[in-house]
Each structure stands twice: as C-alpha cells, then as structure tokens.
Amino acid sequence: MDTLNPPLSILQAVRRRDHIAHNAWQVFAFLFIGLALAFTLVAAPSGDTFYFRLATEALIYSGLAMSVDLLLGFTGLLSLGQALFFGLGAYTSALVLKHVGPSFWTAMAVTLLVSTAVGIVGGFIAIRARGVYFALITFGMAQVVSKIVYNTRELGASDGIMGIPVIQANFLLFKVDTAQAPAFFLTVLAMTMGLYFCIAYLLRTPFGRTLGAVRNNECRVPFLGYNPQLYKMLAYVLAADMAAFSGALYPMLRGFVSPELMYFAVSGDAVITVVIGGLGTLIGAIYGSVILTGLKSAIGTYTGHYQIVIGVLFMLSVIAFPKGLMGYLSPLVEKWLAGRRENP
Amino acid sequence: MRNRCWKTFCLTFAALACFAAYGDASEPIKIGVVTPLTGTYTGIGQQVKWGLELAAKEINASGGIIGRKVDLLYEDEEANPLVATQKAEKLFQVSKVDFLTGTVNSASTLAVGQLAERNNKLIATTVSFSDAITGEKCSPNVFRVNAKAGMQSAALAEWLAKEKPGAHVFYLGPDYEMGRSTVAAFKSAAEKKGAKSTGEVFAPLGNKDYSPFFGQIRAAHASVLYTSVAGNDTVRLFTQMAEYGIRQHLTVVGASGTVTSQNIGAIGKVADGYVTGVGYSPEIDTSENRKFVAAFRGMHKADPDLYGADSYGLLYFYKAAVEKAKSTDTEKVRTAMRGIKWSTPQGMKEMRAGDHQAIQDMYAVKVVDGKFKIIGKVRGNTAIGPDTCQRF
Numbered sequence: 001m002d003t004l005n006p007p008l009s010i011l012q013a014v015r016r017r018d019h020i021a022h023n024a025w026q027v028f029a030f031l032f033i034g035l036a037l038a039f040t041l042v043a044a045p046s047g048d049t050f051y052f053r054l055a056t057e058a059l060i061y062s063g064l065a066m067s068v069d070l071l072l073g074f075t076g077l078l079s080l081g082q083a084l085f086f087g088l089g090a091y092t093s094a095l096v097l098k099h100v101g102p103s104f105w106t107a108m109a110v111t112l113l114v115s116t117a118v119g120i121v122g123g124f125i126a127i128r129a130r131g132v133y134f135a136l137i138t139f140g141m142a143q144v145v146s147k148i149v150y151n152t153r154e155l156g157a158s159d160g161i162m163g164i165p166v167i168q169a170n171f172l173l174f175k176v177d178t179a180q181a182p183a184f185f186l187t188v189l190a191m192t193m194g195l196y197f198c199i200a201y202l203l204r205t206p207f208g209r210t211l212g213a214v215r216n217n218e219c220r221v222p223f224l225g226y227n228p229q230l231y232k233m234l235a236y237v238l239a240a241d242m243a244a245f246s247g248a249l250y251p252m253l254r255g256f257v258s259p260e261l262m263y264f265a266v267s268g269d270a271v272i273t274v275v276i277g278g279l280g281t282l283i284g285a286i287y288g289s290v291i292l293t294g295l296k297s298a299i300g301t302y303t304g305h306y307q308i309v310i311g312v313l314f315m316l317s318v319i320a321f322p323k324g325l326m327g328y329l330s331p332l333v334e335k336w337l338a339g340r341r342e343n344p
Numbered sequence: 345m346r347n348r349c350w351k352t353f354c355l356t357f358a359a360l361a362c363f364a365a366y367g368d369a370s371e372p373i374k375i376g377v378v379t380p381l382t383g384t385y386t387g388i389g390q391q392v393k394w395g396l397e398l399a400a401k402e403i404n405a406s407g408g409i410i411g412r413k414v415d416l417l418y419e420d421e422e423a424n425p426l427v428a429t430q431k432a433e434k435l436f437q438v439s440k441v442d443f444l445t446g447t448v449n450s451a452s453t454l455a456v457g458q459l460a461e462r463n464n465k466l467i468a469t470t471v472s473f474s475d476a477i478t479g480e481k482c483s484p485n486v487f488r489v490n491a492k493a494g495m496q497s498a499a500l501a502e503w504l505a506k507e508k509p510g511a512h513v514f515y516l517g518p519d520y521e522m523g524r525s526t527v528a529a530f531k532s533a534a535e536k537k538g539a540k541s542t543g544e545v546f547a548p549l550g551n552k553d554y555s556p557f558f559g560q561i562r563a564a565h566a567s568v569l570y571t572s573v574a575g576n577d578t579v580r581l582f583t584q585m586a587e588y589g590i591r592q593h594l595t596v597v598g599a600s601g602t603v604t605s606q607n608i609g610a611i612g613k614v615a616d617g618y619v620t621g622v623g624y625s626p627e628i629d630t631s632e633n634r635k636f637v638a639a640f641r642g643m644h645k646a647d648p649d650l651y652g653a654d655s656y657g658l659l660y661f662y663k664a665a666v667e668k669a670k671s672t673d674t675e676k677v678r679t680a681m682r683g684i685k686w687s688t689p690q691g692m693k694e695m696r697a698g699d700h701q702a703i704q705d706m707y708a709v710k711v712v713d714g715k716f717k718i719i720g721k722v723r724g725n726t727a728i729g730p731d732t733c734q735r736f
Contacts, residue, residue, distance in 0.1 A: 050437035260424050
C-alpha cells in the first residue's frame, strides 16, 4: 500500500504550492477590484460616460471569457462556440425586458433557466466528442443557431431587437439605473467579481479537482470512481450559465441585441482573451478582456487594420508568454508570497 | 496699485471671454462617420468616404457651414452593430461630434439611431435600405437621405405596369429573411399595379444548380421573372438561364443588389436586358450630376455609385438644415431638417417630416452592353408610399 501512496511530504508540498498559486490569483483579483475602484474615483468626477460604458462592456465580455477558461483551462474542452450561450442570454434577457417587464431579476432568472435547459441539450450533443471534434461541434452549433436567429423574423432577423428599455435594477437597499454609467459599471463589476470568486471557490472543491483530473487524463478518471462524462456535462452547463449570465447584461448596457452576438468573432475573441490573459487562471480572463477591449477601441481609431495588431499581439503572447499575462506575473507574486510565509 | 490689478484682471478676463466666444464660432463642425473601412463592405464604405470628402472639400472651400469648417472623423463600423454602437458612442461622448453618418448595415443604423436618441444627437444614413428604419422602427433622431427598399420596388413596379400591363410575374428569391422580404415587397407593389403573380420559389444561398426551377417558371407561363439573388448566385442563375434558353420569352427584373458593378463582368453578355429600380445612376443627364461626376472622378479617379452620390448629398442636406436653424443644436436642426428641400446630384430632394425619409425621383435602369442605361423615371411622390411611422 505504501508504494501506491506518495509520501506525505510530497502531498503537503503539492498542496502548499497549489495554495500559494491560488493566493497569487486572489491577489490579482483584489488588485483588479482596486484598479477598477481607482478608475471610478478618477473618471466619475469628470462626468465621463464613454469609458465607463466601454469598461462595462469589457467586464461583460470577461464573463464569457471566464466560461471559456472553465472549459478550456480547467476541463480541457476547447469551445469555439461559446458565443451561442452569450447570445442566448442576451436575447432571452432582451425579450424578457421588452415583453414581460423591465425587471432585472426576472430577466436574470429566466436567462439562467433557459441557458441551463439549452446547455443540457447542447451538452448531450457536444461532450460525446473529444478534442478537435468537440471544438468543431460547438462551433457548428453556434453557427446553426446564429443563422436561425438571423432568419427568424419574430426575433428581429438581421436587424436584431431594438428598444430595450433602460431599467432600474432593484437591490433592496438601493436601485441602480442602467443608464447611469458609473453606477451600472460598479454593479457589473460586483457581479463579475462575484462570479469569479464563486467559480474560483468551486474549482477548489472536490468537483473542481475532478474537472482537473478530466483535463489531465480523462481515461483514468473512471478508475478513481468518477464518471468523466457527468463532470464534463456539469462543466459544460455551468459554462453555458456563466456565458448567458454575462450575455444577459449586454442589452441592459447597449439597449439592443443582434445576431452578431452569436457569431464566431465573439467566440474567437473569447478564446484569444483567455490565451492572452493566461489559460487556467480564471482571473486572466478578466485582465485579458480589459486589455483586448481597450486595445480594439484605441487602435481602431487610428487604423482600420487593428486586427493585424491584435493578431501580432496574440502570436507574440503565444510565443513569448505561452502562459499568458497571469502565467507570467503570478510566479513573481507566488515567490513573494512564499517568502513572506517562510519569514513571518 | 490694487485698482490697477483689478483693471488688468478685468481686461484679461474680457479678452479671454471674447476669445472663447470667438473660438466657439470658428471651431469646426465635427461630423462623425462610422462606416465599414474593412471587411466585406469596404467597397461601400469607400464610396461613402469619397462622397463625403468631396462635399466637405467643396463646402470648406466656399466658407464652410455658418462660417465654420467641416471636420470628418472616421471610425470603422465593420458592418457590425456591436462595433458600430461602441464607435458611435466614442464619437458622441469623447470627440463630441455634432452629427453622425455612414452606417451601412441596417442593424447598425437602427442601433446607432437608438444610441443617438439616448445621447440627444442626430444621425443620418446614406446607405441602409431596410424599410423599418423610417417605418415601424423609426426614430425622431434618425434621417435617411437615400431611397429605401420599398421605393426601389415601387419604381420597378411602376415601370413594369407601364411597359407590360397585366404581366404574369414569377418570383425567385434567395432563401433567407432578406430574400423573402424583398420578394414579398415587390410582389405587393406589382400586384397593386395590376400584375398577376404566377408562383414563387426560394433557392438556397450559394445554390449551384438553378435548372430544377426552370420547369416551374415554364409551367407557370410567366412573361416576367423577378429575382433578388445576389453576388455569385446571380452569375450562376443568369448563365444557366441562357444555357437553357429560358431568357428568350422572359423579361428579367430584380432588386438593385442583384446585378452590380461587382458581378456584371462575370455575368457578361447574358446580363443584357436586365431591369432594376435605383435612386441614382452616373448616367443621369442633368448639369448638377455632370458637374458632380466630373468632380468625383477628378478627386478619386473612380466613378461615383449611389452610395457616393447619396453621401455627397447628405453633407449639403446638413448644411441646408444648419443654415436654416442658424445653429447646430439638436432640437433646432431637427426642426429645420423636417420638410427641408435641398439640391443633390439626383436633383431636388425633400425630407418628409412624418417619417424622416427623403423623397426623391427614382429610375428604372436596363443593362445594355454591360452598362446601366436609364429607361424610365418615376416621380418621388409616387415611389415613396405612405408614411407608416407611428412614433412622432
């Protein structure tokens, strides 16, 4: 028996290393919140609207990127069609806000119900395949659904749905008007970071460990007594809910939805975001999204060929920083954390 | 001493105030242009840019608008409403533009229109032709200076009724929402003018073989075929029709996007005889248009198409409205724009107050030897149709 179990000291070292890595990401999460609040303090008095709304959009896309990271970085499933659920969330929330009533919570609740249902159906189709086949199936499903939406008059067809009202999100103690750029930014910040901490916690539970096992070696997982298909399914549905959750915020920000929300450009950007930010770090998705959204907006003003810049940046980050921004920065913080622990 | 200080301060302040007031009046009028500069619609964005640049050059050379120069600020629309709204917001909020134009994709125009409403700014499209923009989804902040889809089919139906009264028409559209709606729009316009519908089919996008549909066209005994396929689909449809000898007893008419300068070369001789309705052609024989075409060629070494002409006309529309309002204030300019008449290469246009759709003469054009020839003209008032805008 002893030969099968690794020595206790190795287990402890692994656990300690894991703990420090987790703490490093938490440091970056709190740093992000600090930066966002500092930005609010600087930008709010100047009466700015554009940068707040651009930052809000970056946060909304970061929710989508986190869902891609959950699948790719933690479960080993490359989804090239995550925009399907992002768009699904956006359309569901738009329809609820426009036709049922301008209630923030109803929109969110209905979105999560719909995305769970669609996620289960999509999961049944997609998780049977592995590797590149999984990627192609998710890509195909998103293309099919976006074309259906594009051609369905009841969903506004190519014109999308306009005229989604500005709403008051009721948080019991206070209300947030989605037209108030700084207030809505802080709301979306709170929701995105809330989502981050929830998922980060979940990934450290036995459920999250099992996802890691599926990523590392799916064939061995049944020998440990777990059903990998079940865990892949759960991860897929959870990722669908995350993408739909952030998608549901889009019409509240922009007041419209259109089939472009489900296009490959959105799915592809989410994958690029995760790779630039740092695969399998979760927090990297948030940083990556802010970097990508900011760059696109800034470079787009000077040249129409910003895609070249994004493409070069992507290649550089893959070659020079294969672990992404967080993968590069977090060892530095980990060293600092480890040092602090040894000399209290 | 103290008194002198006070005096200096007063003088400086007065001078500064003067300068500030003067500065405001001579500051350029900023016009945002959110138009596709990359991607599939680059060609359209290029024409929009060329048209606006020519008009801005002329206007600035003759003293600007109410003494202020015109400054054009470009952003790439990518023909994607998600991008267009973000770019438009930047122009409204950061660059503080006075007016915005350029959107091509109809969804972009609608989304940016809504954004303009929430920012209390005005926009105009020179390209988007979806009827909804000045119909059921109209906005008090959105104007359209180009002809909408309904006006194109109305012009074509009018021509058809005059040339072939009571014609038997067969419809062949591409099988997607836009294809179905263009067929439905032309069908109702033609039936109102006395044409008889004999059947309709929808072929998949990118269809390779159209011959299965030819039997249906034959069996329907149609004398006119209306089609709204586009791009390479048109090339295949026309070539195969010629191979099967279908064209001999059939007049082929269609949407303005079916045969364009992009695919006419590939279609070749079999495009001859095709008739469509458009709002502009460089062939229009008026002194304004000849002058415009010559200036356009001189500046850009290319011919203007309808997008270039309409974008050129747009700046004169804005100029006329601002000069009438004597201000760039949204409220005042909107009031001035309603019902205004202004001169364009296509002749006088009038902005209908009820739905913000420009009224303009329409043309029926026919392909002769690979070139579009004007064969009929339909007065703007007949082509435009009823005002269906409910919002204002």
